[in-house]
Amino acid sequence: MDVSTAVFYLIALITVGSAAMVAFSRNIIYSAFSLLGTFMGVAGIYIFLGADFVAAVQVLIYVGGILVLILFAVMLTHRITDVQITNRSAGTIPALIVVGVLAYLLIDTALETPWVKAKQIVYEATAAKIGDLFLYTYLLPFELASLVLLAAMIGAVVLSRKEIKE
């Protein structure tokens, strides 16, 4: 087993292990911090797949943005000094059965299907290609995405501000 295979197993283990912590932890602070391991592990998987730009975007937006937002929401809605179970679950057994069957079906499909393979697999810097695609082929979705982000920003401000009683 060479080094890259070992690193791949390590990254896969970190990703799946901390995702399991997110799903099963009884304390919401532990869940939120485990999300960091999942996001960093997924960024490592992107690097294994030769997607350097997507990995950088993953670290910047998920770890730098969404995770901080989630941690703020956790801190704003809980009293930190509480140490009892802050992350209640309900209906665990039926959910485990449904999710287990679904995961089995998905993994079986992934293993059994003869997927179409590319002729050769190339590793090269993708940032220039992605920039070209955004400004030529995917220009309209790109502009629409900026509109969606603006609407989401305004919506978040309107939703979370306090009403001033006259």
Next chain:
Amino acid sequence: MAPNELSSYLIIGAILFALGLFSVLTRRNAISVLMGVELILNSANINYVAFSHFGSGNTDGQIYAIFVIMLAAAEAAVGLAIVLAIFQLFHTIDVEAAETLKD
């Protein structure tokens, strides 16, 4: 399972999807439900990038992954704002407490 096989990445994506779906189904805390949604979006992104790398050989799959990340950011901002509004109204973020629309 090896780093140069498509199926190993699809298996990681499937496990992440299952864990995220479990989180969405069982959690009663609204923020935990949002965390489950983030796990599901990440698993879909892994599939996009894996198929773009092994299947097509072009970068179109990565473009879709970036769009998904963009929409996840918008979803997190609006979702957490709604959670804070629910907390101001009901003084809890248990999703079973916010059932005013049922009546």
